[in-house]
Amino acid sequence: MFEGRPDRSAEVVFCGRSNVGKSTILRELTGHDFTTGKKPGVTRSPGHYDWVSEDFVLTDLPGFGFMSGVPEEVRETIKTDVVHYIEDHADEILVGVLVLDGKSAVDIIDRHADRGEVPHDVELFHFLQDVGIPTVVAVNKMDKVDDHDERLNAVCDRLGLPSPWQQWQDTVAPVTAKRGSITPLTEAVRTHLHDQRRDDLLKFF
Ligand SMILES: Nc1nc2c(ncn2[C@@H]2O[C@H](COP(=O)(O)OP(=O)(O)OP(=O)(O)O)[C@@H](O)[C@H]2O)c(=O)[nH]1
Numbered sequence: 001m002f003e004g005r006p007d008r009s010a011e012v013v014f015c016g017r018s019n020v021g022k023s024t025i026l027r028e029l030t031g032h033d034f035t036t037g038k039k040p041g042v043t044r045s046p047g048h049y050d051w052v053s054e055d056f057v058l059t060d061l062p063g064f065g066f067m068s069g070v071p072e073e074v075r076e077t078i079k080t081d082v083v084h085y086i087e088d089h090a091d092e093i094l095v096g097v098l099v100l101d102g103k104s105a106v107d108i109i110d111r112h113a114d115r116g117e118v119p120h121d122v123e124l125f126h127f128l129q130d131v132g133i134p135t136v137v138a139v140n141k142m143d144k145v146d147d148h149d150e151r152l153n154a155v156c157d158r159l160g161l162p163s164p165w166q167q168w169q170d171t172v173a174p175v176t177a178k179r180g181s182i183t184p185l186t187e188a189v190r191t192h193l194h195d196q197r198r199d200d201l202l203k204f205f
């Protein structure tokens with residue numbers, strides 16, 4: 001089980017498969033150097049970013065799914081810990097950001113679905129909704145995607161959201177974190193914070 005969460009009553013979490021760019025997005029948001037890297041599985045325990053005088057924490061949850069050199073057992077444990085963390089803190093978590101790699105997410109989802117498995121991303125999306133956490137899907141690495149509309153519609157389709165993707169701008173946010181282009185994500189998070197009457201937290205996004 002993860003330890004070391006700061007005692008804060010408001011939280012926004014970032015979750016998703018390994019290597020999708022969670023830590024890169026958090027670095028862009030905070031200016032803090034969350035460890036990022038080419039090697040999947042870089043983040044093994046949550047990274048918490050908080051402020052002494054603020055009752056708020058941003059959390060970078062470890063990635064799961066395939067990670068080279070990480071045994072299957074460890075990968076499963078990380079995923080279970082992520083799910084438990086979200087369940088345990090569902091009351092504090094105001095927004096859950098599920099980060100996808102726009103380049104590979106649809107292919108990975110389809111590969112798992114073809115094998116009769118529930119893909120991790122789809123499972124986590126529905127889990128966040130089931131525990132009542134407003135969810136934003138940050139579709140990252142859009143710099144590697146040619147046809148943006150086609151890819152975003154495919155992502156919506158796999159998550160059970162009818163096309164066109166443009167009607168889901170509070171839920172689906174195309175970003176290129178590496179180049180600092182994350183406005184659709186910050187706008188979507190701000191909308192959810194505003195809806196929960198937490199305009200006091202808009203300054204963090
Ligand atoms: N092309 C491209 N690469 C990106 C983008 N964002 C992140 N990356 C790269 O993707 C790799 C993984 O990024 P991380 O931020 O470490 O990913 P993570 O989701 O935190 O990975 P774990 O900690 O393993 O779960 C790094 O090499 C990043 O530079 C992007 O928008 N475009």
Ligand SMILES: [Mg+2]
Nearest residue numbers: 022023042043
């Ligand atoms: Mg990371």
